[in-house]
Amino acid sequence: MLAASSSLLNIPTVIVDVGTQAPAKQILAPAAPHLAHVDGSFSDPEKIRELAAKVDVLTVEIEHVNVDALEQAQRTHGVEVHPAPSTLRIVQDKFRQKEHLRSRAIPVARFLDVAGPAAQGIGEAAAALGLPLMLKSRTLAYDGRGNFVLRDLSQLREALDFLSGRPLYAEKWVPFVKEIAVMVVRTAGGQTFSYPVVETVHKDNICHLVFAPLRSRDPQLYVRAQEIAEMAVKSLDGAGVFGVEMFLLEDGQILVNEIAPRPHNSGHYTIEACETSQYENHLRAILSIPIGPTTLKVPSAAMLNLLGASSDMHELTEFVEFALSVPGASVHLYGKAEYRKGRKMGHITLTADSDAEIRARLRELLQRLPGDKS
Numbered sequence: 466m467l468a469a470s471s472s473l474l475n476i477p478t479v480i481v482d483v484g485t486q487a488p489a490k491q492i493l494a495p496a497a498p499h500l501a502h503v504d505g506s507f508s509d510p511e512k513i514r515e516l517a518a519k520v521d522v523l524t525v526e527i528e529h530v531n532v533d534a535l536e537q538a539q540r541t542h543g544v545e546v547h548p549a550p551s552t553l554r555i556v557q558d559k560f561r562q563k564e565h566l567r568s569r570a571i572p573v574a575r576f577l578d579v580a581g582p583a584a585q586g587i588g589e590a591a592a593a594l595g596l597p598l599m600l601k602s603r604t605l606a607y608d609g610r611g612n613f614v615l616r617d618l619s620q621l622r623e624a625l626d627f628l629s630g631r632p633l634y635a636e637k638w639v640p641f642v643k644e645i646a647v648m649v650v651r652t653a654g655g656q657t658f659s660y661p662v663v664e665t666v667h668k669d670n671i672c673h674l675v676f677a678p679l680r681s682r683d684p685q686l687y688v689r690a691q692e693i694a695e696m697a698v699k700s701l702d703g704a705g706v707f708g709v710e711m712f713l714l715e716d717g718q719i720l721v722n723e724i725a726p727r728p729h730n731s732g733h734y735t736i737e738a739c740e741t742s743q744y745e746n747h748l749r750a751i752l753s754i755p756i757g758p759t760t761l762k763v764p765s766a767a768m769l770n771l772l773g774a775s776s777d778m779h780e781l782t783e784f785v786e787f788a789l790s791v792p793g794a795s796v797h798l799y800g801k802a803e804y805r806k807g808r809k810m811g812h813i814t815l816t817a818d819s820d821a822e823i824r825a826r827l828r829e830l831l832q833r834l835p836g837d838k839s
């Protein structure tokens with residue numbers, strides 16, 4: 466999606482990813498032979514060096530990259546890296562990220578390091594923070610794959626098996642009424658611009674639906690969520706868009722859950738629903754060209770993730786054929802070769818003149834969504 470945006474602005478773009486048919490490479494032909502895409506992993510320092518030698522500005526779409534190699538690229542190739550490697554280092558380690566946010570007086574749930582032998586540390590954290598307890602892997606976590614909800618201490622063994630030897634920390638359970646998110650654009654100079662506040666609905670720890678904008682009887686809630694999100698993003702260095710995931714509590718309190726230092730699933734709706742998409746504004750921010758308006762251009766929007774439900778790609782194509790008949794539905798398929806359970810294959814954005822229309826169209830889609838009969 467970033468590649469699609471860069472092609473519209475004639476910005477020559479080089480991608481590093483495994484394989485010649487990686488999704489982003491399917492969008493963009495190399496602008497010149499010396500700008501051929503790099504075949505390899507974003508965690509391989511050699512591949513990052515190879516990429517750095519070809520570009521003026523380097524950015525990431527995933528935070529689990531090799532930060533040492535990015536810093537070296539900055540030093541030896543004079544490449545601008547966005548967001549700043551220091552930001553990626555903080556965000557990569559969820560415990561460090563939480564410590565950073567807390568030190569900047571940004572509201573977060575109580576949390577504790579699980580130091581020493583994990584079983585003992587978890588017991589101590591449960592005594593201090595109560596049950597249920599959210600255990601999280603500090604690193605390489607996404608789509609809930611590093612999280613375990615400890616409801617009872619008898620699950621200790623199960624938790625340790627699931628999180629097998631990963632560095633952990635514990636978080637107090639947050640009885641949220643809603644999950645909300647704000648995409649924030651940050652310029653290299655530290656100016657910030659918020660996109661609308663949205664409601665996100667997760668299923669099995671993976672983003673399932675996004676509703677834009679968030680509806681609430683409290684007009685101040687919207688303003689406070691944007692203020693907190695911008696405060697969090699201002700505390701980090703470098704340009705680009707950032708996704709700020711938050712919890713809304715019964716009493717109206719907002720806690721930051723985590724920050725994604727890149728375009729984010731909760732911002733996919735911006736492609737059709739906002740004046741400037743998160744991808745275009747990411748490019749504008751990292752290239753220091755004027756930021757586009759972040760406002761909604763439709764009364765109501767929703768986003769539905771297309772997750773693999775089996776290994777039979779036919780169910781996806783059949784569903785997509787139906788989705789194309791729904792008014793206001795825009796289908797995005799990511800060009801992934803294999804359909805697997807739980808894999809993000811694409812998404813659908815719905816736009817409409819009212820929330821009621823959105824709900825009606827969404828209901829039709831959900832009734833036919835593979836693996837989902839809710």
Ligand code: ADP
Nearest residue numbers: 574599606607608609610636637638639667670
């Ligand atoms: P990931 O990196 O996998 O997105 P998150 O930390 O965002 O991990 O957790 C995934 C989901 O788990 C969240 O969107 C939320 O639904 C739930 N969750 C995370 N932390 C807590 C918590 N402390 N209390 C209750 N639910 C939580």
Ligand code: MG
Nearest residue numbers: 608710722723
């Ligand atoms: Mg998350």
